[in-house]
Amino acid sequence: MLATPSMAMAQEQSGDQETRTTRGLDEIIVTAQKRSERLQDVPIAISAFDEAKLIETGFDEISDLTQLVPGMQFGNFGPVAFVALRGISYENTTAAGDPGVALHLDGVYIGRPVATLFSAFDTERTEVLRGPQGTLYGRNATGGSVNVITKKPSDEFEGSFEVTAGNYDWFRERAMINVPLSDSIRARITGFKDDRDGFTRNAFPGGTRANGIDNWGLRGHIDIDLTSNFNILLSANYVNVGGTGSQPEVREPFPAAGTAIPGFGAGAFGNNVNDLRPFNESKNVRELVDNDLLLLSSTMTWDFGDISIKSVTAYGESSFFSRQDSDSSPVDIVELNLVEDASQFSQELQVASNNGGDFDWIVGLYYFNEDAFRSSRFLGPQFDATVAMFPNLNFGVDLGGDVSTESYAAFGQFTWRFTETLSLTAGGRITRDTRSGVNDITLRAVNPNFPPVIVMLPSSIKSTEPTGRVTLDWKAADDILIYATAARGYKSGGINQQSASANRTFKPEFVDSYEMGIKSQLFDRLLQVNLAGFYNEYNDLQFQVFGFAGPEAANAGQAHAYGFEVEWVAAPSDFLTIDGSFSYLNTAYDELLFSVGGNTLVDLSGNELSRAPEFTFAMGATVGGSLGGGMGDLKLRGDVSYQDSAFFTPFNRPEDRTSSYTNVNLRLLWSSEDETYNAQFFVTNLFDTEQEGNLLRGVGFVDEPGGGGQEFVTYRAPRQYGVTVGFKF
Secondary structure (H helix, E strand, O other), X not given: OOOOOOOOOEOOOOOOEOOOOOOOOOOOEEOOOOOOEEHHHOOOOEEEEEHHHHHHHOOOOHHHHHHOOOOOEEEEEXXXXXXXXXXXXXXXXXXXXXXXXXXXXXXXXXXXXXXXXXXXOOEEEEEEEEOOOOOOOOOOOOOEEEXXXXXXXXXXXXXXXXXXXXXXXXXXXXXXXXXXXXXXXXXXXXXXXXXXXXXXXXXXXXXXXXXXXXXXXXXEEEEEEEEOOEEEEEEEEEEEEEOOOOOOEEOOXXXXXXXXXXXXXXXXXXXXXXXXXXXXXXXXXXXXXXXXXXXXXXXXXXXXXXXXXXXXEEEEEEEEEEEEEOOOOOOOOOEEEEEEEEEEEEEEEEEEEOOOOOEEEEEEEXXXXXXXXXXXXXXXXXXXXXXXXXXXXXXXXEEEEEEEEEEEEEEEEEEXXXXXXXXXXXXXXXXXXXXXXXXXXXXXXXXXOOOOEEEEEEEEEEXXXXXXXXXXXXXXXXXXXXXXXXXXXXEOOEEXXXXXXXXXXXXXXXXXXXXXXXXXXXXXXXXXXXXXXXXXXXXXXXXXXXXXXXXXXXXXXXXXXXXXXXXXXXXXXXXXXEEEEEEEEEEEEEEOEEEEOOOEEEEXXXXXXXXXXXXXXXXXXXXXXXXXXXXXXXXXEEEEEEEOOEEOOOOOOHHHEEOOEEEEEEEEEEEOOOOOEEEEEEEEOXXXXXOEEEEEEOOOOOOOOOOOOOEEEEEOOOOEEEEEEEEEO
């Protein structure tokens, strides 16, 4: 999807918008295949949104795309976040695993899931590629890829400033300035500051509210034309994420005084004052997050006429600290402190044809290196008082260690145009991944008579795997494209960084995907409809469980998913645009035996995959236009989205299932006739629907039916409203 009434064409290098005079819906130019192409000409299931669409719908962060992309899911746990597409979601929150949906910022792969928190301000375009992207986006893209393209420097001196104020004492400032430094050098700098109180109440006397934010960031681009055919783009992104953060609530807290659990002292927990309603908690520990994200990149492009060469070099650092009260009791029994520091370096070299003939090709080399350290300390200083079998021990537990990842790849993709209407695309990639690390398990006693007990468990895993795709596409008419694709995707294996078990490593994940699709523009381009049907077979599908020591990953034997997706946009008049999407998804584990409690095996075959709702539906409409008389333009945008119920875990227990929900957003947008001034009023989650956004099971102290420990729940944001005013120069 997708188009807007401005007929904007997003260009990768300049970021300029070129207006076409063709009647009907807009064209969006995407770079999903590492070259500029019309969205409707690319035989891939893509949801693409230009700047106008992102502003209309209030796009602020990656999670907002779930309102627009069919079947897309988003969840977060503390300072990390993860995306699901077509039922593929891997929620490993450690540094020793990888997400199933790859994130790219301006062509750079981001290894850590905390990078989803990068600001979306001044974004030119987003592209969501659904299905395995095992050739051009080969690294860990079994579910798909999310590509965010920010606006680059232009030749015009311009700037903007806007302020947003809303409920929960929300106040945000954003600014941008673009300066042509010379005929061949241009610079663009953006910045933001974002503050908001938490919307989760804390019943503990003097306790702080959760889900508050205190974020700020800067982005800079310098675009240099060294010669007429040689360009360098230097980019820097920095974000600091603070406040109390998106902390989970403890749905099943430790019990009140007088209730005994086997092995624990009766009445040791004190009186639990937790209110189990959403956005209510009782935590005596001051929770907080402190995340720093830095990404530096250099993109060099040589244009030799028929051939172009591109080099993308990037270095990134991420660090986060999170403190969580994991017992929701008035004493420090389980306090979780997470620390992670990671650095990554990547280099990609692309050589591509540039003649627009009957044979297109692109080949390249890729290198990625990441070093990460993670430590999680849990069990608070008052834990000893609760354990009758270990009086006066008074200890904490540190889990974590160092992990190093190195990846090499070579890839190529080739397109033959047999006729003006029939084309064949074939591509392949070979990837060599190596991951090694040491699991550190430390018991730290407060009593100096008890020295720390340290256990170090080294682990490593290597793999060399081919991936690729073959696509046949046929232009049935000028505005109708039919395609069929067979593709193979691969995601590297990893290490259970917080595990003391024998299964400290898990194997790579594979997917074989078969897809057919139609892309069409009808009625003189007044209606655009794109459809895609798919069948995916998974081998060694990675999934996660959450036990006493934290998250652990394992491999399912086999699983499958099939379904279809529809996206549409229509412009019945100059004053009305309607768009929407629908998805159907059926998933199941074909073979999954899971070990619980030593030698006990639980057969989960037939269960649904996590984060795989059967149905999703979204519809939006923009109505309005010029007010006349120099009064500017006024538009009303409304969005309705529906998501079917889904399970958060592969165990498919009733308590692990989220109910279906409907969300409604409204936005009133005004801009002056010359677009110098703008304002908008917005409300999200209009009916204040309370809905789980994520669920994990943690420390298994609670004696609940079926076991599995406590439930940690994060909720989707409640109703928020506010106003934004801004100006441009």
